[in-house]
Every structure is written in C-alpha cells, then in structure tokens.
Amino acid sequence: MGLTKTNLFTEEQNAIAIIAMAFGHPARVAILQHLIKTNVCINSTLVAEFGLAQATISQHLKELKSMDIIQGTISGTAMSYCSFIRSFN
Amino acid sequence: MGLTKTNLFTEEQNAIAIIAMAFGHPARVAILQHLIKTNVCINSTLVAEFGLAQATISQHLKELKSMDIIQGTISGTAMSYCSFIRSFN
DNA sequence: TTTATACATTGCAATATTACGATTAATAAC
DNA sequence: GTTATTAATCGTAATATTGCAATGTATAAA
Numbered sequence: 001m002g003l004t005k006t007n008l009f010t011e012e013q014n015a016i017a018i019i020a021m022a023f024g025h026p027a028r029v030a031i032l033q034h035l036i037k038t039n040v041c042i043n044s045t046l047v048a049e050f051g052l053a054q055a056t057i058s059q060h061l062k063e064l065k066s067m068d069i070i071q072g073t074i075s076g077t078a079m080s081y082c083s084f085i086r087s088f089n
Numbered sequence: 090m091g092l093t094k095t096n097l098f099t100e101e102q103n104a105i106a107i108i109a110m111a112f113g114h115p116a117r118v119a120i121l122q123h124l125i126k127t128n129v130c131i132n133s134t135l136v137a138e139f140g141l142a143q144a145t146i147s148q149h150l151k152e153l154k155s156m157d158i159i160q161g162t163i164s165g166t167a168m169s170y171c172s173f174i175r176s177f178n
Numbered sequence: 179t180t181t182a183t184a185c186a187t188t189g190c191a192a193t194a195t196t197a198c199g200a201t202t203a204a205t206a207a208c
Numbered sequence: 209g210t211t212a213t214t215a216a217t218c219g220t221a222a223t224a225t226t227g228c229a230a231t232g233t234a235t236a237a238a
Contacts, residue, residue, distance in 0.1 A: 003224085004195090004196060004223065005116075005141065008115075008116075008139055008140050008141065009116065009118070009119055013115040013119050013122070016112065017113055017114050017117075017118050018113075020109045020110070020111075020112035020118075021109070021110070021113035022109075023109035024106055024107075024109040024110035024113040025092065025226085026092060026095060026097075026098035026099075026102040026103045026106040027094075027098065027226090028106075029098070029102045029105045029106050030098055033102070042184090042185095043184070043185055043186095044183090044184065044185080050097055050098075051097050052094065052226095053227065053228050055185095055186085055187080055188095055228055055229075055230090056227050056228065058185060058187085059186095059187095059226080059227080060226095062187095080184070092194085093194080094226080094227080116196090131214090131215095133213090133214065133215080141196095141197075142197065142198045142199080143215070143216095144197075144198055144199075144200090144215095144216085144218095145196070145197050146215095147215060147216060147217085148195095148196080148197080148198095148216095148217095150216095151216080151217095
C-alpha cells in the first residue's frame with residue numbers, strides 16, 4: 001500500500017500503519033470474519049456472499065496475502081482456499 | 090472517512106474498518122505515540138517534530154477527534170492540546 | 179482437445195486521502 | 209484598539225484506493 005511521506009516516520013510507525021490499513025476496509029474485515037468462522041475462504045463464495053465483483057474480492061485477498069495475514073490460493077484451481085498462517089492454538 | 094459500498098457490509102464491519110483506518114497512517118500513529126509518551130499534543134510541536142505542514146497535522150488531529158480517540162483543542166489558542174478521553178486507569 | 183469452471187491480472191474510471199498554501203478565527207499581550 | 213501567536217478551515221493539486229469489465233491462466237471433466 002503506497003503511503004506518501006513515509007520517509008518522515010520510523011519503520012515501526014509505517015509498519016503499524018500498514019497493518020492497520022489491512023483492516024481498514026469492511027470487505028477485508030468481512031473476509032477475515034468469514035475465515036475465522038469457516039476456516040476457509042473461496043473467492044466465488046465471497047463474491048456470492050458480499051455482492052462485490054470477483055476481481056474486487058481477488059484484489060482484497062491479494063492485499064491480505066501480501067501482508068502474510070492469510071495464506072492462499074495454494075492450488076490455482078477450483079479448490080483455492082486460504083487460512084491463517086498462525087493457528088493461535 | 091468515506092468508504093465506498095458500505096451498504097454491502099454490516100454496521101459492525103464498517104465500524105471496525107473505520108477504527109482501523111484511524112491507525113492506518115504513520116502520522117496518526119506518531120501522534121498517538123507522542124500523546125502516550127507526553128500526555129499532550131500541541132499542533133506546533135508536532136509540526137516541528139514530524140516535518141509536515143501545520144494544516145496537515147491539524148487535519149489528522151481532526152480525524153482522530155472525530156472518532157473520539159482524542160479529545161482536543163479545548164482552548165482555541167496557544168494552549169491547544171489533546172488527550173485520551175479514557176484514562177485506562 | 180474442447181469445454182467448463184475458477185481465480186488472477188490488466189487497464190481503466192470513479193472515488194477517497196494526503197498534503198499544503200492561503201486565509202480565517204480566536205486568544206493573549208501590549 | 210493593534211500586533212503576535214496558534215490552530216482551524218478552505219480550496220486545490222497530487223497521490224492512492226476501490227471496483228469492475230475484459231482478458232489471461234490453469235485445471236478438471238468430457
């Protein structure tokens with residue numbers, strides 16, 4: 001996520017901001033809630049559930065993945081899924 | 090903060106996203122860290138400390154205030170300050 | 179190998195955020 | 209009153225994000 005003027009702040013401050021931004025959109029909150037509830041999230045399921053376009057869901061999943069918050073699309077096919085990397089057990 | 094397509098999500102999901110967005114910029118993270126450390130934040134101090142323009146700091150303070158995360162500018166003069174509303178005691 | 183299915187990627191348009199200069203408002207000191 | 213100081217607000221440019229249609233890729237089934 002491209003923040004401006006990041007050079008004015010510390011690595012830590014920028015890192016905190018980026019993590020917070022991951023939760024800074026209701027679609028991504030909904031994705032994580034769905035994941036917590038079902039342990040799985042499939043693009044097409046989320047499309048049907050949220051009413052956003054497939055490309056949009058894919059984009060949000062990509063952002064969460066790029067931050068290592070979710071793990072996903074292991075198989076590039078119908079079985080695409082994602083899960084928390086940490087199990088919090 | 091104006092999110093698009095909020096109608097597709099629950100009140101709760103939108104609320105969580107908005108709170109997260111408050112922390113989704115390094116300047117606002119820095120403001121809160123400063124506040125935790127010193128218990129006070131004065132616009133001019135932050136301007137000198139961060140290197141952002143006065144108007145920009147003022148804007149970030151306004152956003153944090155609008156979310157009731159900080160309380161502030163009680164006196165509209167030189168003594169403008171802000172503090173956490175809850176004391177976490 | 180064709181067809182169906184499912185997700186990723188690309189390329190835009192619409193929208194939102196960030197940042198700042200200029201201006202305004204409000205107070206304090208004189 | 210005037211002046212100095214400080215922060216809020218306005219207007220606007222630059223930048224970033226969101227959302228989607230169209231397209232690409234990859235796999236499975238027929």
